[in-house]
Amino acid sequence: MNARPIGVFDSGLGGLTVVNEIKKALPYEDIIYLGDTARVPYGTRSKEVVKKFSLEDAIFLITRKVKCLVIACNTSSALGASEVRKISPVPVFDAISPTVKKVATLSLRKTGVIGTRGTIGSHAYRDAIKKLNAKSKIIELACPLLVPAIEEGETSGQLIRALIRKYLTPLKKEKIDSLILACTHYPIIKKEIKRFMGQGVALIDPAEEIAASLSLYLEEKNLLAPENPKAKRIYFVTDLTSRFIGVAEMFLGERISGSIKKVSL
Amino acid sequence: MNARPIGVFDSGLGGLTVVNEIKKALPYEDIIYLGDTARVPYGTRSKEVVKKFSLEDAIFLITRKVKCLVIACNTSSALGASEVRKISPVPVFDAISPTVKKVATLSLRKTGVIGTRGTIGSHAYRDAIKKLNAKSKIIELACPLLVPAIEEGETSGQLIRALIRKYLTPLKKEKIDSLILACTHYPIIKKEIKRFMGQGVALIDPAEEIAASLSLYLEEKNLLAPENPKAKRIYFVTDLTSRFIGVAEMFLGERISGSIKKVSL
Structure with a gap:
């Protein structure tokens, strides 16, 4: 269980600012990120649609056997977190x-x-x-x-x-x-x-608060990953353009091009 | 065939400016509009994703037995029109x-x-x-x-x-x-x-150019609707919020609330 990755999802690429904080607080953890760039933004949409999209994002990560789920997107946290909790077999952290x-x-x-x-x-x-x-x-x-x-x-x-x-x-x-x-x-x-x-x-x-509470939780539950200077971060997106790579790098503050993959939900 | 509606699709609500021009040029025609408000905007997305979404929009209208298809969205026209033409049994008008x-x-x-x-x-x-x-x-x-x-x-x-x-x-x-x-x-x-x-x-x-060419086509092919002062306009959207209704009315220049319906593609 300890070696399993942390799953983070977001409506798009903004959630990479959350990945940044998690990396700082928990440098040895593997992270799988999903950004729903084919349907971003969520912030203008109805509760019903945000719930549906959030559930699809969560299921994608759950099937990849994450040890916990982080909802980086504030709109998903506000409108979809309770639905995600209902279906998630692992703890869900929202913003x-x-x-x-x-x-x-x-x-x-x-x-x-x-x-x-x-x-x-x-x-x-x-x-x-x-x-x-x-x-x-x-x-x-x-x-x-x-x-x-x-x-x-x-x-x-x-x-x-x-x-x-x-x-x-x-x-x-x-x-x-x-x-x-x-x-x-x-x-x-x-x-x-x-x-x-x-x-x-x-x-x-x-x-910062997500990263701090996640860190505390993993420590308390003895779920921290073993020390590993080569922690893996995999970035999935539902749409990929060269501009998206640039935006991702702005949010992440580092190069990403090799480790970003397009998927369909 | 003449009495069948004209199908118009768009990434969201902007295509209502095209409906406006069609109504002016062809006041007796029934119109079915589809705005993909759950996934708007298309303008920032990849060719592949815009093609996929455009095809889904087109199929929704084709199954509703329209006499022709209008791609109101310029991004869909630029990236998806040729795919839509491949599957459409009726003529396709792009921007x-x-x-x-x-x-x-x-x-x-x-x-x-x-x-x-x-x-x-x-x-x-x-x-x-x-x-x-x-x-x-x-x-x-x-x-x-x-x-x-x-x-x-x-x-x-x-x-x-x-x-x-x-x-x-x-x-x-x-x-x-x-x-x-x-x-x-x-x-x-x-x-x-x-x-x-x-x-x-x-x-x-x-x-204006779409409306003019559509008008000319229907006239030449003897496909104009019979005179009918009560032409029907039905507006479908894939997501509906009170704000979307306001935005729709801005583009359409008239009240829409009673005739707008939410659908899933």
């Missing part, structure tokens, strides 16, 4: 649970949550935080153009700044003290978000 | 053929083509124009952020102007005399494109 637990440990007055329409419309973050602390003030905001802009490489400069100003001005006015980056793409523009929101606002990245 | 014929009738010095990455990367417009007039100068340009911006309702104002300036400045410098709006979404921002490019540049809208 929301560990992030919300982290938020509960901080004594926060007012927390902002930004994400896709799907994530924000589900109120999954708000509801989970309220369960742990009913008095929390949560302000949720969908930022639908950030994902396509980041995928087009607009990670600094005028355009991304205009979008950040457009979306985040209401949150700045509300004087939030922390902001959950509830979409895998947003860590890529962390610097620009920080620049706009100011040093006083703590940015919370679910990717 | 490229009639547009290119129109361009050939104008004595143009330099033509610009703007579209998705898929459409532009295929060089389908350039190659088809060159076949009719080898001396034509064609400049192609992908504008990937225009579609998500338009879908978010950014059809006038600062943001769309910044994107138009960013993308179209090279075409303006080239002093083109006409510009093909090779994506169903672009007619929505025609005014802003005209404003930037100037009155001297003719904007060519494939939706």
Whole structure:
């Protein structure tokens, strides 16, 4: 069991920011990643469709005998995690649970949550935080153009700044003290978000919280992989173009071309 | 045969701009529309995936006994039309053929083509124009952020102007005399494109050319529907959210809520 890989799925390539954090926390673990690039993005779609796609992604990884499943995509975590848990024979880690637990440990007055329409419309973050602390003030905001802009490489400069100003001005006015980056793409523009929101606002990245909780779980359950400096990472996608490889490398921060394979679900 | 509906498919809702033009040219025709909103956009995907999705869309309409098929989506027209023609028992109208014929009738010095990455990367417009007039100068340009911006309702104002300036400045410098709006979404921002490019540049809208060639064909083949002021238009989508209804109404320019149905392909 210990030698089995960790399975990570995402609507597309943004989930590679989660793989990055898992690699940092758990360098010896094999990882199998699935990005549903033929049907990305999930963030604009209905709950029903996101559930269906998430289940198909999960089944692909389960049949590859992973020791646990990570839902990197916040939209899938918000709309599909409970369905995935129903069918999964292995533990399922989503983006929301560990992030919300982290938020509960901080004594926060007012927390902002930004994400896709799907994530924000589900109120999954708000509801989970309220369960742990009913008095929390949560302000949720969908930022639908950030994902396509980041995928087009607009990670600094005028355009991304205009979008950040457009979306985040209401949150700045509300004087939030922390902001959950509830979409895998947003860590890529962390610097620009920080620049706009100011040093006083703590940015919370679910990717880091997923990696920390996964790490703790594997340790507690004695499921860590044996030390292995040649840990394998295999990347599957449902569609592959040369541009996708470039985007993947932006998210992963390293070359990927040899280890990325196209599959049909 | 005459009473059978015209089938129109698109990657999503942008194809409703084509339905608009068909309704104007052929007010008595029944229309069945399919928008693949569960997998939109096609413009960023590989040729292989666009072919597969286009075939699935076409088969859905063919089984509903349409008298002809219209591929409203420029990306599907560029990457999937030849496959669709192989399996279709009825004539197939794509966005490229009639547009290119129109361009050939104008004595143009330099033509610009703007579209998705898929459409532009295929060089389908350039190659088809060159076949009719080898001396034509064609400049192609992908504008990937225009579609998500338009879908978010950014059809006038600062943001769309910044994107138009960013993308179209090279075409303006080239002093083109006409510009093909090779994506169903672009007619929505025609005014802003005209404003930037100037009155001297003719904007060519494939939706109008599709409607004109379809109209001519049905007339020549004696396939026009009998006069019927209550022509039926049925809209199918593969995913439906309240936002999709709003976007559909933006493209169609009229209320749609009662006549839109969700289907699985």
